[in-house]
Amino acid sequence: MTTPQDPHLALVREVTPRTPDGCEECLRIGSPWMHLRLCLTCGHVGCCDSSPHRHARSHADEAGHPIVRSFEPGEDWRWCFVDEALV
Template identity: 75%
Template sequence: MTMQDDPHLSMVRPVTPGTPQGCEECLAEGSGWVHLRMCLTCGHVGCCDSSVGRHARVHAARTDHPIVRSYEPGEDWRWCFVDEAMV
């Protein structure tokens, strides 16, 4: 399968970050994060798998929103949690 063949790409929507200042759950808990990811279905901003909460992955599992993009300055890549692959 190529990156463009991922069937989950159909769930990508035009989104704006729900919490542009950082991970939604970490901000609510008062905790920190390592890197940020934004859901490309709804705009949820969550922390990466290197962060304690892994909130981007938790969000994807709870909502069936599979694809995120990096929410780090200068990064422009997408990840599918279902296929565990770049898309």
């Protein structure tokens, strides 16, 4: 049985990380983060839901860019914030 493809994957683009050294907002405000997520629509780098400010989720909600991938070394997975599922 096959799983239907997430319709939000149509928003995925070839992106370049805007702030490859860390979470864009955390770098600006001097806050620590736990793990990083890369927006696959625009290249925004945000911190994960385990981080104090959850900037990746905030970006997804505000910008309407639901698909991220882990920006951690050795990790290769994608997440859809709308469907709360791996894609």
